[in-house]
Structure formats: C-alpha cells, structure tokens
C-alpha cells in the first residue's frame with residue numbers, strides 16, 4: 100500500500116460529516132469500501148425486512164428496532180433492504196417485522212426489541228433457524244395497507 | 245406518543261401510504277412567541293371532505309386491520325393540550341397538509357425526541373420520495389433536502405446502509421448548530 104492511500108478497513112470518521120461538501124469528499128472512500136464487498140446487486144437476492152410503522156408500532160418502539168436493523172445488518176455484512184410499512188394488523192404484538200429470505204415465504208415476528216432483532220439476524224437470517232415470536236400470517240391483513 | 249419525532253413518523257407514514265412522492269416537514273420554533281410549529285405537507289392522493297371531517301375522529305380509519313385511526317387524533321390532542329392549535333387540509337389528487345402548533349412553555353409540551361434519527365430513517369427507507377426537512381430555530385434555519393443529498397452522493401444510493409449513519413451525523417450536527 101502506498102503511504103498516501105487510506106486504510107480501507109478503517110471505519111469512516113463520522114464526526115467530519117457536517118455539510119454536503121463533506122459528503123462529496125467522503126464519496127470515494129465509501130465507494131472503495133462498497134467495492135470491496137462481494138454483495139449482490141440483485142434485489143431478489145436481498146433479505147427484505149419490513150417494519151410495521153403505524154401508530155401502534157411507533158408507540159411501542161418500532162423506530163429503534165428499524166434503526167438497529169439497518170445498522171446491524173450493514174455491520175454484519177448482510178445484504179438487506181429494510182423498509183417501513185403501515186399497519187400489518189398485529190397491533191397487539193408490536194413492534195412487528197416481516198422478514199423475507201430469498202426463496203422463502205415471509206415470516207412475521209412480533210414483540211421485537213433489539214435483543215430479539217439480534218436473534219432474528221443471527222439465527223433466522225444467517226442460519227435459517229426458527230426463533231420464538233413468529234406470528235401466523237394472515238395475508239389479507241398484510242395487503243390491507 | 246412520547247415525543248414529537250414519533251408523531252412525525254406517524255403522520256409521514258400516512259403520506260407514504262397515500263402514495264406521496266414529495267413530503268415536506270417544517271418545524272419553526274420561536275421562543276418569544278411561545279411557539280413550536282410542526283407542519284407536514286404531502287402531494288399524496290388526498291382526502292375528500294367527508295373523509296377529512298372524520299379523520300380527526302379517533303374512531304375513524306379506512307384500514308380494515310384495526311377499527312380506529314389514532315395518528316391524527318393523537319397529534320391534535322397533544323397540540324391542543326398545550327393550548328396550541330391543529331388543522332388538517334386536503335384536496336383529492338393534490339395532497340394533504342397537517343398543521344400543528346404547540347405552546348412549548350406548557351407543562352404538557354412533548355419533548356422533541358430523536359428528530360435526526362426519524363428523518364434519516366424515513367429518507368433511507370423511502371429513496372424514491374423527495375423529502376424536504378426545514379428546521380427554523382429563531383432566526384436560524386437549516387434545510388435537509390434529499391434531492392441535494394442525492395446529488396452530492398452521486399452514484400451512491402441514498403438508501404445505501406453505509407450512508408445511513410453519515411446522514412444522521414450530518415443532520416444532527418446541523419440541528420445542533422441551528423439551535424445555538
């Protein structure tokens with residue numbers, strides 16, 4: 100490595116991002132890091148996660164779970180898309196998330212906190228093992244909103 | 245809802261469900277006027293008058309999954325509880341605006357909560373929507389506009405997970421600066 104080259108494994112220094120110009124400056128560093136990852140760009144090969152983000156979900160902490168998912172999946176190098184959706188109809192079990200592993204049927208998990216989210220990533224997403232808290236899916240309600 | 249950022253998430257989720265592709269969130273804080281104004285505007289499918297009249301009623305929702313819609317009535321209640329005001333306007337095919345005013349000196353005033361986390365999460369998970377977040381504190385103001393951010397990021401998508409903590413830092417530091 101030439102001395103002027105930045106260390107590609109070093110985490111990006113967040114404290115320096117204060118303006119759009121700072122974002123522009125950091126772009127090539129981000130691109131280098133992204134190119135080092137052997138991730139597929141095919142959406143159908145991504146793990147899809149939908150977080151129920153209606154009133155009841157928000158009030159019970161869905162945002163914290165979603166923030167955790169976005170950060171942790173990236174840190175653990177799992178190619179995933181995390182999106183939000185309206186009410187999935189399981190207000191009694193909020194926060195709820197729907198996880199779709201490529202090639203498998205979607206599963207809905209209830210009462211998800213960051214600890215449960217960690218288990219879902221480690222056990223279900225990484226190894227396909229089932230974890231507690233799966234809600235039997237009523238497809239009608241999922242399409243409801 | 246424990247704080248204003250949760251209300252924002254909730255109201256913006258309605259805009260997303262209404263297929264908006266432009267969502268503007270405006271906050272204006274004027275201490276000397278005892279005013280905290282939160283406006284959320286979208287260009288979604290809107291509501292007709294009949295629906296609009298029902299929407300502030302906690303027992304109304306178009307959803308089939310639950311009997312009551314709570315998001316709008318809760319925001320209205322929390323604004324009015326501080327002695328503030330609430331208004332919702334909507335035109336079918338044009339969009340909706342949800343306007344609320346709080347009196348921040350009132351003991352029932354909600355804390356602001358995690359604004360940067362909420363806004364950045366919304367931008368991250370809805371890359372196709374143009375978000376404009378305008379934060380005015382006294383004479384200062386800051387505007388977080390996803391079109392500008394996309395332009396700055398170039399080929400890197402706004403929903404790239406690696407970018408997510410960066411946008412949060414960008415918004416956080418600028419909000420802190422604006423509040424000085």
Ligand SMILES: Nc1ncnc2c1ncn2[C@@H]1O[C@H](COP(=O)(O)OP(=O)(O)O)[C@@H](O)[C@H]1O
Pocket residue numbers: 153154258259262286288289290291299304305306307312313314315316317340
């Ligand atoms: N921005 C909007 N654009 C169009 N329709 C809306 C908007 N906000 C709310 N609505 C309509 O009003 C209903 C009630 O909204 P709300 O009180 O937030 O309850 P909920 O979203 O939990 O059903 C929604 O289901 C939707 O049909």
